[in-house]
Amino acid sequence: MSTGKLVVLTCLLLALASTNNAPSNPALQFFSDYRQSMAFKRGLTFRATIWPTEQNNFVGRMSCNGCDPQNGDTPCTQKLPVTCIIHPKVLARPYYGYYPDFTPYSNPDQSFYEGWTGGIIAVTDPVRGLEITSYAVGDNLCKAAFGSRAKFAQFTDGWYMSNMNGPNLRIEKTWDWGKAVAGEYNFWGYFNHNYVGKSWVWTQTTPTGNCALPASNPIAGN
Numbered sequence: 001m002s003t004g005k006l007v008v009l010t011c012l013l014l015a016l017a018s019t020n021n022a023p024s025n026p027a028l029q030f031f032s033d034y035r036q037s038m039a040f041k042r043g044l045t046f047r048a049t050i051w052p053t054e055q056n057n058f059v060g061r062m063s064c065n066g067c068d069p070q071n072g073d074t075p076c077t078q079k080l081p082v083t084c085i086i087h088p089k090v091l092a093r094p095y096y097g098y099y100p101d102f103t104p105y106s107n108p109d110q111s112f113y114e115g116w117t118g119g120i121i122a123v124t125d126p127v128r129g130l131e132i133t134s135y136a137v138g139d140n141l142c143k144a145a146f147g148s149r150a151k152f153a154q155f156t157d158g159w160y161m162s163n164m165n166g167p168n169l170r171i172e173k174t175w176d177w178g179k180a181v182a183g184e185y186n187f188w189g190y191f192n193h194n195y196v197g198k199s200w201v202w203t204q205t206t207p208t209g210n211c212a213l214p215a216s217n218p219i220a221g222n
Contacts, residue, residue, distance in 0.1 A: 042072030043129040043211035044155065045198035046083055050098070052191050057094040061114070062121055062153070062201075064185045069155055069209045074198055076129030076211035081199040083153040084142035085189060089118040093164075093175040096188055115158020115183035116175075122146055122192040123199045129211035135202050146192075155203040158187030 050061035062083065067073045074080065093116040124145045132138045138152035159180040164171035184205075203209040 041076045041130070041211055041213070042068070042074055042209075043076050043132070044069050044072055044201050044203045044209045045074045045080065046153070046201045047198050048191070048193075048196065049186075050188075056096040056098075058190065059094060059096050059188050060121070060191045061096075061098070061186055061188045062199075067201075069184075069203045070206045072209045072211065074129065079126040079128050080197070081123035081126050081195060082132070082138050082141050083199040083201045084122045084124060084146055084150045085117050085153050085157060086120040086122055086146050086150045086192065087118070088151055088157065089159065089177060091118050091190075092177075093118070093172045095172045109160075109163055111160040111162065111164040111171075112183040113158075113185045114164075115160040115187050116180075117153075117157050117187045117189035118159065118177070119189050120192050121153070121187075121189040122150070123195050127200075129200060132200060132202075132211050134212055135204070135210075138200065138202060153187070153201050155201060155205060155209075156182040156184055158183045158185075 044067055046062040046067065047065050048060055049063040049065055050056070052058040052060040098114055122142075122145070124141050127141065132141075135152060142150040142152050159177070160183045161171050161176065161180050200211070
């Protein structure tokens with residue numbers, strides 16, 4: 001068979017598979033799902049915006065920094081580290097000097113945007129977002145890298161107490177996990193990394209902001 005005829009036959013077979021709308025070959029299924037759902041899918045990312053210093057008791061901040069928790073902000077085809085928190089909600093909040101006079105967001109208590117993780121922030125080796133097919137997958141990557149007390153960081157992992165960011169109140173002197181509630185958009189912790197770029201974060205409040213495909217259109221084999 002000539003090369004030209006072989007190409008035509010291949011195209012016809014692919015067209016037939018597309019017409020039936022049910023490719024039986026796992027490779028074709030993966031390609032179909034990837035092309036239709038992942039090529040334009042985006043996932044949520046944070047990045048370090050304040051680095052640990054002596055003045056802030058050596059804690060730093062990971063931030064949304066232009067992210068999109070509703071729709072994702074970074075193509076899921078990119079390879080980025082996974083953001084992890086080691087020993088979350090264990091350590092009492094130390095002093096960190098961030099007492100803003102203005103926030104661009106709508107919550108009147110600015111503490112909502114400057115929550116404390118209670119742990120150590122670290123990042124894994126880079127992975128493609130499309131490989132994080134569920135929260136459990138990302139969580140297992142963190143545990144494999146940093147142990148069983150590590151977790152995949154979530155959009156709401158910054159905890160705060162009312163009006164803790166002053167400017168006159170120093171809530172770190174009376175921190176109480178029992179009274180702390182979850183905030184969004186930023187979180188603080190001790191750093192175990194010096195990575196300057198974006199890293200994947202999971203959003204459980206708006207699942208469309210993750211790289212995971214909806215259950216109605218899964219990647220074959222997952």
